[in-house]
Amino acid sequence: MNGALQMPEPLLSVRGLRVAFGTPRHELVAVDGVDFDVRPGEVVGLAGESGSGKSLTLRAILRLVKPPARVSGQVLWRGRDVLRMTEPEVRGVRGGEIAMIFQEPMSALNPVLTVGTQIRENLEEHTDLDRAARQARAIELLDLVGIPAAKARIEDYPHQFSGGMRQRAMIAIALASEPQLLLADEPTTALDVTIQDQILKLILRLRRDLNMSVVLVTHDLGVIAQTCDRLAVMYAGRVAEAGPVTEIFERPRHAYTLGLLNSVPRGGVLRQPLSSIAGQPPSLSNRAPGCAFAPRCPFVVAECRAAPPPLVDIAPMHETACIQHRKVGQR
């Protein structure tokens, strides 16, 4: 036992997660060896632009990625590998222990069932409550996520709710079984800024009250700064940099993270022209042999193009896959 690190054991531990499409000869690797941990009560952000593999990573954790896509690696949920569980075992984990909410609250709710029916259905599947208790709990949950007049609205259909309320209803459904981990796939992207803020605060409050962990996938660094404890930045299917949010925001150690942060407007500082990262993210079929960011990187050296740089520890809990991390850190 190593007593030096006072970190609790991770709840979820993803190791070498890989998702590939296409034929074995022309393989398109969308997620390429992703590692990250989630500890109890922690909010971990997965950031990256479109196509970086963040949503696919999230879906692969719950085995939602279906053939012909091939998923390999390990997803250790409290020591058990989700990818090697039997179908009934996975179903016990899904919903019961790990819940997930989606980007589009309109399409993620079943349009022909009332919100109440959908909450009660999850309670029926994952708890021992009787009919009356399920109804009471459903109203309680709707109230908990901040829907006014929950009792009156519970038999409403999803189309009678506004966008923000639908997202709240979806959270209520997901939380009905009291999961220990909530996977949130861009939960606020489809909402306007004020509602976005309310939903994020709600997720944080529920995290505290129900003592659950959260994995938040987003392309919005502002959302990450506001909510997450730790952050993993993804680029072209790999983790580029992972570490505590404050540390990464203050001193990014990967050229891509630096570029991302420089392209976000900040309040309270002198206005400057926003910089953007030149070029386009690489397509799935056209990956460079070395670091995928090398073609766009201002710090690039010959070594970067040779082989994909591995993630290396540069501080406790902070790792980066950048050969130039020292130079990036000094900028």
Added chain:
Amino acid sequence: MTFATLTAGTIGRAIGPRWTLVAGATMLGLLILIAIAPGVFSPYDPLAFDYKAIMQPPSAAHWFGTDNFGRDILSRTIWATRVDIQIAIFSTLFPLVFGTIVGTLTGYYGGWLDAIFGRLVDLVVTFPFLVIVIAIVAVLGPGLFNMYIAVSILGWVFYAQLIRAEIRVQKQSDYAAAARVLGYGEMRLIFRHLLPNAITPAVVYLMTDMALAILLGSSLGYLGLGAQPPTAEWGVIIAEGKNFMSTAWWISVFPGIAIVVAGVSFSMVGDGLADLFRRRR
């Protein structure tokens, strides 16, 4: 915008957006009422001959006239409603249920199941529907029961196609993923979450199909392959009157109108339902 469209819009709003559904359902309700209790509405025995009153034109005593045996056409048309509504129901019940099950399973699972049923469906739709129904009935022998068999053998493919396509769309939806994420079993996912969202086009088609079934039943009745005389059935009555078209038009025309009314009311209900479902999305 012209005055005419303005007025039409105003009237449309006044009647309400679902007027086709309301009108269709009212007519259909009336037909079903007649089918349940024809004796209440019919003034005469539909099978009783009356040689003192043959080939009577429409009159106060015989509103729709009489035929060459003196049978009252109004009574025959009313009693035929029962037979034809039965045809509408029995010709579509099995296709609806079986087609829905096949469409749901092939749409969800795909693979070899889909391949087998897909070829079967292709095979059936290759042939003209009426021709193959007539062929099957001719082999099995005339009569309504054999017509139900023929229609059941073929009719399910249309429902299977509709449901399969819709299930394949719904399967990819976010709420299906959400239901999977909640750890629900496959049967619950398919029959509670996907099917209710996929069945709408099939329900709308069911109404059209019922109208078509009545037409088919009448056609077969007319050809002597469906309901057998002296049973009162709209197609049979029309066939009986065909030799007297120039002298006693009323024998064939009134049951013909009944077919049109039944067809239109089924279609209007189908249209209205389609509209209603669209609005709810």
